[in-house]
Amino acid sequence: MATKKKTDQDLQLDKDQLKASIVRHLRSTLGTSEQKASPEAWWKATAAAVNEQVYERLTRTQQTHFKKDTRAIHYLSAEFLMGRLTSNNLHNLSLYKICEEALGELGLELTDLCEQEPDMALGNGGLGRLAACFIDSLATLNYPAVGYGIHYEHGLFRQEIQDGRQIERPDSWREYGNPWEICRPESVQEIPLYGYVETVFGDKGGLKKVWHAGRKIKGVPWDIPVVGFGGHTVNILRLWESRASEFFDWDVFNAGGYIDSQAEKAQAETISKVLYPNDETDAGKELRLIQQYFFCACSIKDIMRRYKRVHGSDFRNFAAQIAIQLNDTHPTVAIPELMRVLVDEEDLNWDAAWAICYQVFSYTNHTLLPEALEKWSVSLFEKVLPRHLEIIYEINARFLNELVEPKWPGNDAIKAKLSIIEEGDVRKVRMGNLCVIGSCKVNGVAEIHSKLVKEDLFPEYAELWPEKMCNVTNGVTPRRWLLACNPELAALYSEVVGKEWPLQLDKLRSVTKFADDKAFQQQFMTIKRHNKEKLVKVIKAETGIDVSAEAIFDVQIKRLHEYKRQQLNLIHIMALYRRLLANPDYDMHPRVFIFGSKAAPGYKLAKDIIYAINKLAERVNNDARIQGKLKVVFMPNYRVSLAEKLIPAADVSEQISTAGYEASGTGNMKMALNGAITIGTLDGANIEIAEEAGAENCAIFGLNVDEVKSLKARGYNPYDFYYANSELKAVLDWFDTDYFTPGRPGELASIKRSLLEGGDPYLTLADFASYSEAHKLIDTWYRDPALWAKKVIINSATMGKFNSDRSIQDYVDRIWKLKSCNVG
Ligand code: NBY
Numbered sequence: 001m002a003t004k005k006k007t008d009q010d011l012q013l014d015k016d017q018l019k020a021s022i023v024r025h026l027r028s029t030l031g032t033s034e035q036k037a038s039p040e041a042w043w044k045a046t047a048a049a050v051n052e053q054v055y056e057r058l059t060r061t062q063q064t065h066f067k068k069d070t071r072a073i074h075y076l077s078a079e080f081l082m083g084r085l086t087s088n089n090l091h092n093l094s095l096y097k098i099c100e101e102a103l104g105e106l107g108l109e110l111t112d113l114c115e116q117e118p119d120m121a122l123g124n125g126g127l128g129r130l131a132a133c134f135i136d137s138l139a140t141l142n143y144p145a146v147g148y149g150i151h152y153e154h155g156l157f158r159q160e161i162q163d164g165r166q167i168e169r170p171d172s173w174r175e176y177g178n179p180w181e182i183c184r185p186e187s188v189q190e191i192p193l194y195g196y197v198e199t200v201f202g203d204k205g206g207l208k209k210v211w212h213a214g215r216k217i218k219g220v221p222w223d224i225p226v227v228g229f230g231g232h233t234v235n236i237l238r239l240w241e242s243r244a245s246e247f248f249d250w251d252v253f254n255a256g257g258y259i260d261s262q263a264e265k266a267q268a269e270t271i272s273k274v275l276y277p278n279d280e281t282d283a284g285k286e287l288r289l290i291q292q293y294f295f296c297a298c299s300i301k302d303i304m305r306r307y308k309r310v311h312g313s314d315f316r317n318f319a320a321q322i323a324i325q326l327n328d329t330h331p332t333v334a335i336p337e338l339m340r341v342l343v344d345e346e347d348l349n350w351d352a353a354w355a356i357c358y359q360v361f362s363y364t365n366h367t368l369l370p371e372a373l374e375k376w377s378v379s380l381f382e383k384v385l386p387r388h389l390e391i392i393y394e395i396n397a398r399f400l401n402e403l404v405e406p407k408w409p410g411n412d413a414i415k416a417k418l419s420i421i422e423e424g425d426v427r428k429v430r431m432g433n434l435c436v437i438g439s440c441k442v443n444g445v446a447e448i449h450s451k452l453v454k455e456d457l458f459p460e461y462a463e464l465w466p467e468k469m470c471n472v473t474n475g476v477t478p479r480r481w482l483l484a485c486n487p488e489l490a491a492l493y494s495e496v497v498g499k500e501w502p503l504q505l506d507k508l509r510s511v512t513k514f515a516d517d518k519a520f521q522q523q524f525m526t527i528k529r530h531n532k533e534k535l536v537k538v539i540k541a542e543t544g545i546d547v548s549a550e551a552i553f554d555v556q557i558k559r560l561h562e563y564k565r566q567q568l569n570l571i572h573i574m575a576l577y578r579r580l581l582a583n584p585d586y587d588m589h590p591r592v593f594i595f596g597s598k599a600a601p602g603y604k605l606a607k608d609i610i611y612a613i614n615k616l617a618e619r620v621n622n623d624a625r626i627q628g629k630l631k632v633v634f635m636p637n638y639r640v641s642l643a644e645k646l647i648p649a650a651d652v653s654e655q656i657s658t659a660g661y662e663a664s665g666t667g668n669m670k671m672a673l674n675g676a677i678t679i680g681t682l683d684g685a686n687i688e689i690a691e692e693a694g695a696e697n698c699a700i701f702g703l704n705v706d707e708v709k710s711l712k713a714r715g716y717n718p719y720d721f722y723y724a725n726s727e728l729k730a731v732l733d734w735f736d737t738d739y740f741t742p743g744r745p746g747e748l749a750s751i752k753r754s755l756l757e758g759g760d761p762y763l764t765l766a767d768f769a770s771y772s773e774a775h776k777l778i779d780t781w782y783r784d785p786a787l788w789a790k791k792v793i794i795n796s797a798t799m800g801k802f803n804s805d806r807s808i809q810d811y812v813d814r815i816w817k818l819k820s821c822n823v824g
Contacts, residue, residue, distance in 0.1 A: 003444060011053060011056055011057070011231075012094070013053065013095065014098065015098045015099065015101045015102045015105075016102075018049060018095065018099060018102045019102035019103075019105060020044050020096055021044050021049035021052060022042075022048075022049045022102060022103070022106070023045070023106070024049075025044075025045040025046075025048035025049050026041060026042065026045035029044070029045060029046055030045050030048075030050045034106070036097055037106075038325060038805060039112065039113060039116050039174070040116045042103075042106075042108055042113055042116075043086065043113040043114070043116035043117060044177070044179050046086070046099065046103070046110075046113060047086060047179035047180065048134075048179060050086075050089055050090060050093065050095065050099075051179065051180075051225075053091065053093055053231070054070070054093070054225045054227055055225070057190045057224050057231055057233075057234040057823075057824075058229070058234040058236070058584050060234075060823055060824050061232075061233050061234045061235065063509075064821060064822075064823045064824070065144045066310075067534070068143040068821060069310055069321070070819070070821050071144065071320060071321050071322070071323065071817075071818055071819065072144035072145055072321070072322065072323070072818070073143065073144070073145045073146075073323045073325060073584075073811075073816050073818055074103075074145070074146050074148060074299065074303055074322065074323065074324045074325070075131065075134060075138075075145060075146070075147045075148065075325045075327065076149075076295075076296065076299055076324060076325065076326055076327060076331035076334055077127075077128070077129055077131040077134065077147065077148070077149050077327035077328075077330070077331065078149060078150060078217050078291070078292060078295065078327070078328075078330040078331065079123030079124060079128030079131060079149065079275070079327075079330075080120075080122050080123060080128055080131045080132050080135070080147060080149045080237060080239075081120075081121060081122060081123030081124075081128030081129040081131070081132050081629070081640060082119075082120040082122065082132045082224070082228075082237075082640070083119050083120060083132070083480070083639070083640025083641055083644070084114060084117040084118075084119055084120070084640070084641055085117070085120070085180045085224075085641075086113070086114050086117050086381075087110075087114050087229075087484050088136075088479065088480055088484060089180075089227050090477055091112075091229070091483055091484050092136075092140075092227040092228060092229045092230070092231055092479060093227060093231045094230070094231065096484075098108075102806055104259055105465060106383035110705075111447060118172075118173040118174075118178075119155075119173065119385060119639045119641050120155065120173055120178075120224075121147065121155035121156045121171055121173060121275075121640070122150070122152050122155045122156075122173075122239070122275060123156065123275070124156060124275070124277065124278070124279040124559065125279050125558065125613070126366075126558070126559075126560040126664070126665065126666050126667070127327065127328060127366050128277075129640065129666060130327075130474055130804075131149075131327055131446075132665060133475065133476050133477040133480075133666075133804040134478045134804055134807070134808060134822070135147045135226045135235065135237055136226065136479065136480070136804065137475075137477060137803075137804040137805045137807070137808040138226075138230070138808055139226045139227060139228030139229075139230075139233045139234065139235045140228040140229040140230065140233070140477075140479075140805060141228070141505070141805055141808055141809065141812075141820055142228065142232055142233045142788075142820040142821055142822060142823060143233075143808070143812065143818050143820055143821070144235070144818070144821055145235050146235065146236055146237075146238055147226065147235070147236070147237035147238065148237075148238055148239075148240075148295065148298075148299035148302070149237065149238075149240070149295060150239060150240055150272050150275075150291060150294075150295045151220075151221075151222045151239035151240055151241035151272055152272055152273070152274060152275045153172075153174070153269075153272060153273050153274065153277050154170050154171050154172060154173075154273065154274040154275065155171045155173050156171060156275055156277055156598065156639075157169060157170065157171055157277055157598070157601070158170070158171045158637055159598050159636055159637040160379060160636060160637070161610075161614060161634065161636045161639070164610075164611045164614030164618070165600055165607065165610070165611050165614075166598070166610050166611075166617050168277070168601050170274075172597065174731075175766055176440055177691070179311065180224050180225070181222045181223065181224050181239075182222065182223045182224075182225075183220065183221075183222055184220075184221045184222070184223055185220065185482075186239075187221045187302065187305075188218055188219065188220050188221070189219040189221075189240075189297070189298045189301045189302065190216050190217070190218055190219070190245055191216060191217045191218075191219055191293070191297045191298060191301075192211060192213030192215075192216050192297075193213060193214060193216070193217060193290065193293070193384060193385070194213060194214030194215055194248070194383065194384060194386075195211060195213040195214035195215075195386065196211075196212055196214045196386055197209055197210070197211050197212070197386050197387045197390060198210045198211075198212060201606065202347075204347070208344070209343075209344055209390070210344070210386060211340075211344065211386065211387040214768050215245075215264075216245040217242050217243070217244070217268050217271060217294060218242070218243040218244065218245040218268070219240040219241070219242060219243075219294065219295075219297075219301075220240065220241045220242075220243055220424070221238050221239070221240055221241075221298070221302070222238070222239045222240075222241060223236045223237070223238050223239075223489060223513075224236065224237040224238075224239065228481050229503065230503075230620055230824050232822070232824060233821075233823050238299070238302065240272065240294065240295045240298040240299070240308070241272045242268055242269060242270075242271035242272040242294055243265075243268055243269060244264055244265040244267075244268035244269065245268065252782050263800075270287065271287065271290055271291055271294050271422055272291070272294070274353075276277075276291075277598075277600055277601055278286055278600045278602070278603075279561075279600060280369065280371055280372045280600070281371065281372050281373070281374050283374045283375050283376055284377065284380075286380060286383075286384065288449070289333075289376055289380060289381070289384055289385075290384060291499075292330055292331060292332075292333055293333050293337070293384070293385060293388075294298075295331070295574065295767070296331050296333050296334035296337055297333075297334075297337050297747065299331075299334065300334055300337050300338055300341060301341075302339060303322060303324070307321060307322060313346060315342065315346065315348060315352075315356060318356050318360070319355075319356050319359035319360055322360050323360060323362070323363050323815075323816045323817075323818070324338075324360050324362070325363075325364065325811070325815075325816070326361060326362065326363045326364065326435060326439070327364055327366075328364060328365070328366050328367075329363070329373070329374045329431035329432050329434075329435050329795055330374070331432050332374070332431040332435050332438075333385070333388060333431075334361070335357060335395075335434060335435070335438040335439075336354075336385075336388040336391040336392050336395070336434075337388065338353075338356075338357050338360065339353050339354065339357055339391050339395070340387055340388060340391055342356060342357070343391075343533065344387070346595075350394070354395075354398075355598075358438065358439075358440055359440055361438055361439045361440065362439050362440060362441040362442070362443070362815050363435040363436065363438075363439040363441070363442050363443075364442075364443050364444075364445065365432070365442060365443070365444055365445070365449075365453050365457070365663075366445060366471075366663050367663055368449070368452055368453070368456065368457055368660070368661070368663070369563070369661065369721075373429040373430070373431070373432045374424060374430075374431040374432065375428040375429065375430050375431065375473060376393050376428060376429045376431065377426050377427070377429075378421065378426075378427040378429060379426075379427075381429050385727040386652055389429070392420055392421075392429060392434065392635075394436065395419075395420065395434070395437065396419060396420040396421060396437075398500060399418075400415055400418070400419060400434050402416055403464055404464075407463075407464060414460060417460065418433065418460055418461065419433070420433045420434045420437065426637065432457075432458075434467070436461045436614070437461075440466070440468065441468060441470055441815045442458070442468055442469050442470070443469075443470045443471055443472045443473075443811075443814075443815065444469075444471055444663065444690060445472065445473065445474045445663050445684075445685075446471070446474060446663060446664035446665075446684045446685040446687070447471055447473060447666055447687065447688060448470030448660075448682075448684065448687055448705065449471075449663040449684060450469065450470065450472075451471075452660065452705070453469060454469040466556065470815070472807055472810045472811055472813050472814065472815075473662040473664065473685060473688060473801070473802075473810070474552055474665075474666050474669070474685060474802070474807055475666075475669065475801075475802045475803050475804035475805070475806050475808075476666050476669050476670050476673070476802060476803070476804055477758065477803075477804045477805075478501070478502050478505045478803055479502050480644070481647065481669075481670045481673060481674070482502070482673055482674065483502050484644070485644040485645075485647060485648055485674075486527075486531065486640060486647075486648040486674050487529050488527040488530060488531070489524075489648070489674065489675070489796075490502075490530075491522055492524070492527060493508060493511070496510075496511060496514070496520075497510055497511060499785050503805065504800075504802075505799065505800040505802075505803035505805075505806075506800035506801075507800070508796065508797045508798075508799070508800055509797055509798060509800055511793065511795075511796075511797035512793070512794055512798065514788055514793065514795045515789075515790045515793040515794050515797070516786075517727070518786070520690075520793070521786060521789035521793065522676065522789075524789060524792070524793055524796075525785070525788075525789050527675075528648075528649070528651070528675055528792070529549060531648040531649040531674075532549040532553055532649045532651075533549045533738035535553070535645055535646065535649035536548070536549050538583060538633070538804055539594075539633055542635060542636065543633055543634070543635065543636070545621055545631065545633050547592045547631050547633065548590065548592075548628065550590060551589070551590035551591055551592045551631065552589055552590070552591045552592070552651045552652060552778070553592050553594060553649055553650055553651045553652070553776075554591055554593050554594065554650075554651065554652040554654065554679075554729050554781050555594045555595075555596075555646055555647075555649075555650040555651075555653060555654060555671065555676070556569050556593075556594070556595050556596075556597070556599065556654035557594075557595070557596040557638055557643060557646055557647075557653065557655075557667055558597060558665075558667055559597060559598060559599075559600075560597040560598065560599040560600075560603070560606040560607075560610060561606065561672075562605065562606070562754070562761065562762050563657055563658055563661040563662065563762050564656070564657050564661075564662065564758075565656050565762055565764055565767075566595065566597065566609050566613070567609055567660060567751060567754075567755070567764055568656055568764045568768065568771055569593065569595075569654055569656065570609065570612055570613055570616065570729070570751075571731050571732070571764070571768065572591050572768070572771055572772055572775060573616060573620070573630070573632060574586070574616065574731045574734060575727055575728070575731050575772060576591070576775075577616075577619075577620055577623075577628055577630060578624070578727065578730060578731065578734075579624070580626040580629055580630060581625060581626070584627065584757075586629075588779050589779055589782050589783055590628060590631075591629070591630055591631070591635070592630045592631040592632075592633060593630075593631070593632045594633045594635060594646065594650075594752060595613055595632075595633065595634045595635065596634075596635045596638030596642060596643070596646060597610065597634075597638055598637075598638060599698035604750070605750060605751070605754055608748070608750045608751060609751060610634070611747075612735075612740070612748045612751055613632065613634050614634050614742040615741055615747075615748065616632055616740055617631075617632035617633065618633055618740070619739070619740050620632050643667070643670070647667075647670050647671055647674050647676075648674045649774060649790075650671045650674065650676040651676055651677065651782070652676055652677055652678075652679055652778055653667070653668060653671035653677065653678045653679070653680070654671060654679055654680075655667075655668040655678050655680035655681070655683075655684075655686050656679065656680060656681055656702075657681060657683045657684065657707045657762075658681070658683070658703075658708060658762040658763050658764075658767075659681045659682050659683040659702065659703055659704050659707070659708045660683065660705040660708050661683065661762070662683045662684040662686075662708070663684055664684040664685040665683075665684045665685050665686065666685070668680065668684070668689055668728050669685060669689065669799060670804035671678060672689055672693065672795045672799050672802075673795075673799040673802065674797065675792040675793070675795065675796045676700065676792065676795065677697065677698065677699060677778065677781070677788075677791055677792060677795060678690070678693075678698045678700075678795070679692070679699040679701065679771075679774050679775065679778060680698060680699070680700060680701075681700070681701065681702040681703075681704075681767070682700060682702070682704040682705065683705070686698075688801065689701065689795075689799070689802070692798045692799065692800075692802075693794055693795045693799075694794065694798075695797045696791075697791045697794050697795055698795075699774040699775075699778050700774070700778050701762060701767065701770040701771050701773065702766075702767040702770050703766060703767060703770075708763060711763065711766060712763075714760075714764060716756055716760070718756055718759065718760035718764075718765045718766075719756060721765035721766055721768065721769075722756060725765075725768065725769060726801075728765060728768050728769075732752045732755065732756070733752075735748045735749055735751055735752035736752065738751055
């Protein structure tokens, strides 16, 4: 009998089938029973039952893509901050309700089981989370796509707070197994490293380069299925784990002496052992360069293998079939690696290989901070990747001679600036320049940021290639960041605008017509209240602090950075505290300031700011004089699953970076979408949020990009602001006392120092007065419940633009030129 192709309908489970499947997996996959199963076993059994659905669709997707020989996007990113997958996969397969009922009949609560899942924290912050939202959207929009990254054994460190200070603990997300990943030993790759390059005579005459590797590392792929919303397309995220290779060139490697095989194994495994916890740059670290090369080389080999399976060694279709996106400069080495494979291994001539490369790659920039632009010393490159260094020199020489010299004849200053190689005591490879030179498109992540990339960061490149620079404003997936994390608001929206909004977030805009409607306002604010009450319990459980859902929940959640200015928030809270101490009747609605943030372990001042927030919290939260009007909460171990609890409960969203420094921000989008008002500078995507929601519905403050530039050009002196504002002066002087650190005066002095003697590079003091006024405005608005409700409803309803589906469609239209592919 011919097997009929299963349709989505055929695949869809009912409650009893799902329940039976969970119990079956509990017994046969987990080897336990209903009587003695732990919550963890139930969670894994549930995941296994869901996987039956996932795998059917995965296979069908892969067969369809293969048969249709589709063009695909390969998203290379050193980070994918996936968080948890259970609720997401259930929602995307339309199984959430059914699963809730099935587990209910088994006496279990789905939300409790979801809490069993460790976060997949394979990223630092916004950049990694963006990659996770993008692969969700790619699958949802039925675009053929593969995410490529690193299978870190340890993700971003777990943060503990001890006596107010951050302590880093290893994160072991897969210690007891991860039900969502599949090992693919059949697709293992071998990656060369170190060694030397030899020039030999090739078969066709002419010279040929041969790289004799000093050692080889095995790359083992782990696939995480990525289920699109609606469950049609299931793409994969392929993460590479490093292992010791069987191959070992003793002659070369052993020159320095005997290394036992266990040590070699440990070295090989070190490559994917841990995520670098720095969200600026770790350039200079040999292991980091090797991590980058390792996952890029594995991915390029994987892409090649799949291409050659269909097209053999005919590379004329390569650029038509393959698009590769570089998520920041971390995967830049993929460019010389593809050149190396095409020229050295596939025998293409340089021009043909370069024509392919240039069409295949595109690069997304996420930062303008000079210290965050990656540079590697030439000597390190030469040691680890000798052949790639040669290729980079060749790319550079051709670029300078063929493009720069004709355009700016004899201009050595411009040549020095645009060269991939930075000259100096230590010669360096500039990865950003290599990215721009080797990519057909370069994009920033919000309008203002893209403008600055073009005008300030890469102006000469933009002159050479006016078409190359473009913008794609970031977005977030409304499935995770509304449907799953805020079920009550999701249900209200489905009732009012229909069930299509998770795919067409623009549909929410029609809700603005109810912004003045008393009944709707009440429904909306009741939901916010419920979310806040849930958070009250989480805060109590995590920190022991009592807060009231009556208060305004004012939330700043993001990595700790001077440019993000948690210190501005901190000194403003101190100012409020002073006002309350001076006048116990000081008129303000009770406020809870909530922080969630990790600092890079080596970033001293960032850690001092965490300490100061915690010490301030201790003092304020236990001061009866202020009658509970002010509370400060630092939530330890901020991560995706915690964000999912904080964001639906936020009233105020703190987006207070120095204008020009936050490329986009994405937490700003999530909080506005869930009904928070943004207090923010005109920076990154805040500008576009205010455009969508209306400036009157946001509390915008501070210097804009031009004003920041001109103040810096005039010569900014923080003392001008210190002496001119007595409140600001008093607050800063407080840091020198032991008011917050009894018996230990000066423990917080580093913060004051950075803001005065340190020159306050991020203009905290310059923006303080305006920030304080914006907070007063927020307070006045909140005390008018109808006005507040109206503003937050409008914010939530107008965030349609910030759907990551829209971002992906922009990438497709402006950069990738993909066609969507229907799967079943
Ligand atoms: O990317 C963030 C930006 O700060 C934010 O404005 C933007 O919204 C987001 C998405 O476009 N950048 C970011 O998260 N960067 C990192 O996490 C990061 C990680 C590692 C390294 C550098 C930056 N590194 O050099 O290793």
